Every structure is written in structure tokens, then in C-alpha cells.
Amino acid sequence: MNIQENISLLPYNTFGIDKKARFFVQASTEEDIKTAVLKAKSMRLPVFILGGGSNILLTQDLEALVVKIEIVGISKVSETEEAVFVEVGAGENWHNFVLYCIQKQWAGVENLSLIPGTVGASPMQNIGAYGVEIKEVFQQLKAIHRETLEEKYFDWEACQFGYRESVFKNKVKDQYIITKVVFKLKKTPVFRTEYGAIKETLNTMGVKTLSIKNISDAVIQIRQSKLPDPREIGNAGSFFKNPTISEGEFENLQKEYPDVPHFPQYPGIKIPAAWLIEKSGWKGKTFGKIGVHKNQPLVLVNYGGGEGSEIAKLSKQIQQSVKEKFNISLHPEVNII
Ligand code: EPU
Numbered sequence: 001m002n003i004q005e006n007i008s009l010l011p012y013n014t015f016g017i018d019k020k021a022r023f024f025v026q027a028s029t030e031e032d033i034k035t036a037v038l039k040a041k042s043m044r045l046p047v048f049i050l051g052g053g054s055n056i057l058l059t060q061d062l063e064a065l066v067v068k069i070e071i072v073g074i075s076k077v078s079e080t081e082e083a084v085f086v087e088v089g090a091g092e093n094w095h096n097f098v099l100y101c102i103q104k105q106w107a108g109v110e111n112l113s114l115i116p117g118t119v120g121a122s123p124m125q126n127i128g129a130y131g132v133e134i135k136e137v138f139q140q141l142k143a144i145h146r147e148t149l150e151e152k153y154f155d156w157e158a159c160q161f162g163y164r165e166s167v168f169k170n171k172v173k174d175q176y177i178i179t180k181v182v183f184k185l186k187k188t189p190v191f192r193t194e195y196g197a198i199k200e201t202l203n204t205m206g207v208k209t210l211s212i213k214n215i216s217d218a219v220i221q222i223r224q225s226k227l228p229d230p231r232e233i234g235n236a237g238s239f240f241k242n243p244t245i246s247e248g249e250f251e252n253l254q255k256e257y258p259d260v261p262h263f264p265q266y267p268g269i270k271i272p273a274a275w276l277i278e279k280s281g282w283k284g285k286t287f288g289k290i291g292v293h294k295n296q297p298l299v300l301v302n303y304g305g306g307e308g309s310e311i312a313k314l315s316k317q318i319q320q321s322v323k324e325k326f327n328i329s330l331h332p333e334v335n336i337i
Contacts, residue, residue: 001025001032003039003065012068013053014116016234017308021048021066028070028091030179034149037177040065047146048337049177052093054116055125055236057336059308069120071179074100079187085139087182090120094127102213107189108137110212111198113219116230116237120178124168125333126161130219131195135161139184143176152176163265164241164333191215197222226295234302235293239315240330243276244268253326273322273330274298280321290314312336 007024010016022045027033040047048064050056071089074097078085084106088097094117098109111132115122123141127134140155160167168176191210193199201218202210228235245253250269253260257279263270277283277297284294289306292314293299300311319330 001027001035003036007066009050009053009058009062009066012050012066013056013058013236014230014234015053015057015236015308015311016230016302016304017058017306017311019058019308020061022061022063023065024068025065026068026070028072030071030144030151033067033069033144033177033179036065036067037144037146037149051090051121052117054230055121055334057236057308057311057334059312059336062337067177069118069177069179071120077182082187083184084187085182085184087180088119089180090118090178092119093117094119094122098216101185102216105212106185106187107212108132108185109134109183110189110216111192111195111219113216114223119181123159123161123166123178123181125164126159126166128164130198130222131192133161133163135159137183137185139182141178141182142180143178145176146174227299228293228295228301233293234304234306235299236334238273238298238333239300240273240277240298240319241333242270242273243328243330244270245328249327271328272298276322276326276328276330277318280318280325282318282321287314292318308336 003023003025005023007021008018009021010018025036027036037047046064048062048066050066050068070091072091073089074092075087076084077087095114097119098113101109111130112127115127115129122134123138138156140153143152143154145152189212198218201221202214205218207214244265246268250262261272261275274297282292283297285292289303290310291301293301300315302311315332322328322330
């Protein structure tokens with residue numbers, strides 16, 4: 001294991017922020033992780049776990065041992081008549097895993113194509129897109145406790161999944177390092193095309209017979225047309241979560257804005273944060289090297305050389321103006337560090 005000192009994290013975060021790690025190490029086995037944790041302890045430094053770096057905003061250098069999880073491997077562990085159980089290393093790239101499933105004809109993750117990040121980070125915030133969330137295919141995960149180094153398995157219940165939420169962002173926040181995830185995939189697909197844009201895109205693609213490959217291709221097309229590619233423009237996907245308001249609050253909002261888009265989300269109504277941000281006048285606004293994306297205002301962007309602190313400041317200003325205009329609070333989905 002090669003511990004490096006004063007390493008720029010620029011290649012390791014999709015926002016493209018140039019902040020440094022005091023120490024940096026790549027861990028390709030569970031043993032590597034344990035060794036790194038012990039090493040950090042002896043150096044009296046905190047451990048900072050890094051996956052694909054696609055959901056963080058760095059506002060400062062990290063006085064820590066940054067451990068980049070590189071555990072790879074995809075293997076079928078068991079199967080039934082209907083399902084296959086597949087164990088995946090936490091360091092595998094999420095989209096590569098999706099493509100692997102499509103090639104094997106294992107269904108369930110095709111709607112989640114092209115989401116940046118790693119497999120290990122996916123249960124953390126119950127990633128979701130186009131009508132599907134990871135909790136629908138999740139079976140269990142393996143994790144290492146950061147203090148005791150004990151290995152523990154979390155089943156579906158234990159993960160306490162919610163909208164972009166899990167126990168790992170709440171009750172056991174910063175306590176475990178996820179090393180492996182087992183997914184339950186279907187041998188016979190159940191196509192999920194109810195999310196508006198998918199149907200339209202399949203139509204324009206001229207698709208007659210549905211397949212998981214077609215759906216994946218449609219999702220890729222939609223994402224590429226709406227969302228900036230982090231390799232070209234730094235970003236971390238949706239910066240905020242979509243807020244849920246009460247029915248009473250919604251009725252008042254609808255009186256003033258009859259066209260407000262909304263989705264029932266028991267017990268309340270979900271309002272797209274993108275709409276609130278657009279109506280507050282931020283869509284496509286640029287401030288020096290950073291800004292609000294022109295096609296999807298829920299995405300904050302770094303055009304190159306921007307500072308994390310500037311993006312954090314912009315996010316506060318957006319929260320404040322949405323609060324003033326609509327009396328609705330936006331909460332970041334991205335971890336601001
Ligand atoms: N909208 C606007 N203006 C815009 C864009 C969108 O008003 O410029 C409104 C429209 O009413 C649209 C609605 O926002 O119908 C929803 O937009 P979209 O379908 O793009 O989805 P979203 O709610 O903004 C969520 C996820 C995305 C995911 C998409 C597709 C969250 C925080 N974000 O965005 O996830 O890809 O749905 O399923 O839930 C991510 O988490 O990083 C992410 C990209």
C-alpha cells in the first residue's frame with residue numbers, strides 16, 4: 001500500500017475542484033482498508049473515504065488520510081428461477097456495472113444508466129433516476145466499522161432507505177466503510193417506462209420492441225441531452241433534493257402558480273427543485289468560473305478553475321432566494337466538505 005502525501009484531489013472529484021489531501025491511499029482489498037484505518041489512527045488523522053467523488057463539493061484541503069476505495073469484481077453468487085444475486089466490489093464504476101448487467105440480460109438497473117459514481121456509494125444515498133431507486137434491487141451489503149474494524153452485513157431493512165437517504169447518512173453516519181454490495185436482479189425484465197421522457201425518447205428512437213438495452217439507451221440519451229458531462233463541465237448532478245411540502249402549502253402555492261409541476265409523495269407533495277430555482281431566476285446564470293446549468297438548474301457547475309467555496313456560497317444564495325420567494329427550504333443532496 002503506497003501512501004502519498006499532499007495529493008491534489010482534482011482528478012478524484014467530478015466537480016473538478018483543486019483541493020489537496022494531506023495523505024492519500026488507494027485500497028483495493030478489505031485488508032488494505034483496515035491497514036489504512038490503523039495507519040490513520042497512528043498518525044492521529046481522520047480517515048476520509050472517497051468513492052467516485054461524484055457527490056462531494058470540496059471547499060478546503062483535507063487534513064486527513066483520504067482512502068480511495070478500489071475494490072473491484074462482479075460475480076454471481078447464487079440464483080433462483082426468477083433472480084440472480086450479484087456481488088459487486090464497492091470500487092466498481094456504477095455505469096460499468098449497469099452495462100455488465102445489460103450484457104448478461106439481468107434486469108433492474110437499466111433505468112439507472114450513466115449515473116456517475118461507484119457501486120459502494122450507491123446505497124448510501126439510495127441513488128435513483130427515471131422512476132427507479134436502488135432500493136428496489138438491493139439485497140445486502142458488507143461494511144467495515146471505522147473504529148472496531150469489525151465486518152458487518154446490512155440487509156434491506158437495516159439500510160433504512162428513503163428518498164436519497166439511508167442509515168449511512170443518518171444513524172450510522174461516518175461509522176462504516178462499504179466494501180461490497182449484493183444486488184438481486186431479474187431474469188425476466190419488468191420494463192419501467194412510466195417516467196414521461198422515457199416513452200417519448202423510445203418513440204423518437206423508433207423502438208418497437210422493448211428491451212433493457214433500449215431503455216438504457218433512452219436513459220443515456222436523455223441524460224446526455226440534459227445533464228452536463230462531468231468530464232467536460234465539473235458538476236455533481238443534482239445539487240439539492242426535491243422538497244416535499246404539505247397539501248395545505250401546496251394549495252396556496254398552486255393559487256399563485258397554477259402551472260406548478262408536482263408529484264404526490266405521501267404524506268405531502270413533491271415539487272421539483274429545478275422549477276423553484278428556475279422561477280427564482282437562476283437558470284443558466286454564470287458567475288465567473290461557476291454557475292447554474294442552462295438545461296437543468298438543479299445542477300451547479302464549475303466551468304474550470306472554480307472554487308468549492310464559491311459554489312457553496314452560490315448554493316446558499318439559491319436556498320435563500322427560493323426561501324424568500326416560495327417559503328420552501330431546499331436541502332443539499334451533495335456533501336459539502
Ligand atoms: N424543471 C424545470 N426547469 C428545468 C428542468 C426541470 O422547471 O429547467 C422541472 C420540470 O417540471 C420537470 C421537473 O423539474 O418535469 C423534473 O425534472 P427532471 O425530470 O430533470 O428531474 P429532477 O426532479 O430535476 C431528479 C433527480 C435526478 C434524476 C432525475 C430523473 C433528484 C434530486 N434528482 O431530478 O438525479 O436524474 O430526477 O429521474 O431527485 C442526481 O440525483 O444527481 C440526479 C441527477
